[in-house]
Amino acid sequence: MKAKEYVEKVKSREISAVKTTKGILNEIKKINGTYSFFNAISENLALELAERIDKNPKGKLAGLPISIKDDLCVKGVETTCSSNILKGYRPPFNATLVNNLIREGAVIIGKTNQDAFGFGSFNVNTDMGIPKNPVAFCGVSGVSPTYGLVSRYGLIDYANSLDKLGPIAKYVEDLELVLDVIKGYDFKDSTSLKQDIIKEKEVKKVGLIKETLDVDPKIKDIILKKLDEMNVEYEKVLLPKTSKYALPSYYIIAMAEASTNLAKYCGMRYGQEGKVNLPFNESFSEVRTKNFNKEVKRRIILGTFTRMAGYRDAFYLKAMKVRTLVIEEYKDLFKKYDLLVSPTMPIVAPKLSEVNKLKPRDHYMMDVMTVGPNLAGIPHMSVNAGFYDKLPVGIMFTANHLNEKRLFQVGKGL
Amino acid sequence: MKIDRKILQSVASNARLKLSKKEEDELLPQLNEVLEIFSGLNNLKTDGIKPSFQPVEVKNIFREDKVNKCEEDMLQNVKNKEDRYFKGPKAI
Numbered sequence: 319m320k321a322k323e324y325v326e327k328v329k330s331r332e333i334s335a336v337k338t339t340k341g342i343l344n345e346i347k348k349i350n351g352t353y354s355f356f357n358a359i360s361e362n363l364a365l366e367l368a369e370r371i372d373k374n375p376k377g378k379l380a381g382l383p384i385s386i387k388d389d390l391c392v393k394g395v396e397t398t399c400s401s402n403i404l405k406g407y408r409p410p411f412n413a414t415l416v417n418n419l420i421r422e423g424a425v426i427i428g429k430t431n432q433d434a435f436g437f438g439s440f441n442v443n444t445d446m447g448i449p450k451n452p453v454a455f456c457g458v459s460g461v462s463p464t465y466g467l468v469s470r471y472g473l474i475d476y477a478n479s480l481d482k483l484g485p486i487a488k489y490v491e492d493l494e495l496v497l498d499v500i501k502g503y504d505f506k507d508s509t510s511l512k513q514d515i516i517k518e519k520e521v522k523k524v525g526l527i528k529e530t531l532d533v534d535p536k537i538k539d540i541i542l543k544k545l546d547e548m549n550v551e552y553e554k555v556l557l558p559k560t561s562k563y564a565l566p567s568y569y570i571i572a573m574a575e576a577s578t579n580l581a582k583y584c585g586m587r588y589g590q591e592g593k594v595n596l597p598f599n600e601s602f603s604e605v606r607t608k609n610f611n612k613e614v615k616r617r618i619i620l621g622t623f624t625r626m627a628g629y630r631d632a633f634y635l636k637a638m639k640v641r642t643l644v645i646e647e648y649k650d651l652f653k654k655y656d657l658l659v660s661p662t663m664p665i666v667a668p669k670l671s672e673v674n675k676l677k678p679r680d681h682y683m684m685d686v687m688t689v690g691p692n693l694a695g696i697p698h699m700s701v702n703a704g705f706y707d708k709l710p711v712g713i714m715f716t717a718n719h720l721n722e723k724r725l726f727q728v729g730k731g732l
Numbered sequence: 733m734k735i736d737r738k739i740l741q742s743v744a745s746n747a748r749l750k751l752s753k754k755e756e757d758e759l760l761p762q763l764n765e766v767l768e769i770f771s772g773l774n775n776l777k778t779d780g781i782k783p784s785f786q787p788v789e790v791k792n793i794f795r796e797d798k799v800n801k802c803e804e805d806m807l808q809n810v811k812n813k814e815d816r817y818f819k820g821p822k823a824i
Contacts, residue, residue, distance in 0.1 A: 410804035465787045479786050508793045559776065566770045586820045588809040594821050601821035607750040615749055620766060622747040636773050638783030645784060679765045695787025719788060
């Protein structure tokens with residue numbers, strides 16, 4: 319059932335939000351021991367919100383159960399970003415996005431698991447968060463909106479010039495419904511945009527990014543077949559600078575910014591506490607060394623290195639200049655094409671044993687399709703295109719800044 | 733450009749992380765492999781190109797410098813506190 323249909327049924331009292339919520343909570347509790355997909359189940363909050371809706375069924379999301387990725391603050395519910403260093407932290411406030419959802423009647427059921435601080439390519443992901451890889455691997459839909467469209471107040475930052483928040487759902491219609499609720503200017507986020515999504519939604523011409531077709535031929539075939547079904551004019555286009563340089567540029571910026579963001583975890587104010595009787599550097603080092611995992615340490619070290627005197631211009635500043643060229647390359651194509659299209663991931667979901675064999679550089683290479691749009695802050699959406707050996711393959715559409723309506727227009731037709 | 737043991741130790745110390753000899757041995761080749769990818773950017777000319785610190789143009793957002801009452805209990809998450817203050821290790 320599509321979200322809108324469900325919400326209508328809640329409003330006409332055909333469906334009880336409390337009953338749905340109780341059913342979902344029971345299901346989560348039954349299987350979470352095996353899959354650990356929830357870090358925290360917010361049972362009390364969920365039931366309180368659902369009861370409120372059953373009494374007064376109002377709002378664009380009335381009674382709709384939504385899970386929140388564990389990098390967004392939900393008042394009173396343990397929020398850890400899946401890192402030990404934040405274990406026990408209960409935010410005294412809601413992220414703006416969470417407030418917006420609750421205002422429109424959503425039922426917050428819990429906090430979903432992720433890689434610590436979002437550092438990884440194979441995380442289980444959620445209904446809310448930065449969706450890309452898991453969307454394709456799970457065969458669902460997800461949209462990453464224009465940079466600044468959705469307030470990040472209350473997000474535990476990873477990389478400030480890259481982070482965006484967007485929904486994951488089964489249907490594209492649901493993405494549109496939820497994005498409409500969470501977008502909008504917020505004075506609490508200094509990078510929040512005052513402009514809204516552009517009304518134009520017509521898709522006449524699509525550019526198929528040639529460099530992204532250098533994947534398993536079966537994945538390529540699924541993408542081409544889907545494009546043919548779409549009944550829209552398309553031709554192959556080139557993104558030479560983006561396909562070669564977006565990945566290193568993205569990772570330099572991501573790690574540099576992450577290393578500064580993670581400097582705040584020093585054993586004071588929230589999360590794991592340091593010993594106050596030690597000299598301060600030692601107290602900070604002890605708590606950080608003990609509670610950050612390997613990948614987090616690796617990224618902090620790389621990020622700190624690329625910002626250090628003597629290396630900053632060669633890495634961090636260079637990456638920012640490359641970003642300018644990547645944005646220009648996309649903007650040039652958007653003069654001629656309404657959307658660009660590519661596979662979302664170069665592979666289908668790997669087994670855990672296969673992931674464990676990968677080196678850090680192989681992990682980073684998995685993001686080769688999605689780093690370009692993230693670097694340029696342009697909206698992109700992944701939807702299921704078909705199956706390869708029973709595993710889902712995602713197709714990704716990318717649009718110019720604030721052209722989300724074009725994404726939804728093609729997505730709804732698939 | 734390569735990271736050697738000395739640079740790694742200095743970076744780790746700046747980042748307030750302690751690494752064992754074993755961790756250093758494991759990290760050194762991994763970091764250099766990633767740096768090699770990073771160094772690939774040198775093949776792209778960027779002379780005269782302005783850096784984009786944000787993907788879209790963002791203007792400074794100001795608000796009135798007014799003290800508001802804080803409704804939330806910011807001290808609720810710590811044991812190390814005294815009166816209305818966070819307590820940390822001695823700085824001097």
